[in-house]
Amino acid sequence: MLDLKRVGLCVRCAHNRVTANRRGSQFYLCGLAMTDPRLRKYPSLPVLRCEGFELDEQSNDQGRENESHE
């Protein structure tokens, strides 16, 4: 839930690629940006609106599961 507020739509998007550095900081990389020039490789967070957003059904199910346990 915290990531949803901090990161926005990318959390539940099929195009996101989460990377981490050695110190454990996470970065949200947009995989669609490789082929769609409208998008940024590292989007400004939180992403509240995005033309490339596609729901990742798995992340949505996990989100629902987590929400039901809160």
Ligand code: SF4
């Ligand atoms: S398409 Fe948009 S919502 Fe999806 S990962 Fe890229 S920037 Fe985030």
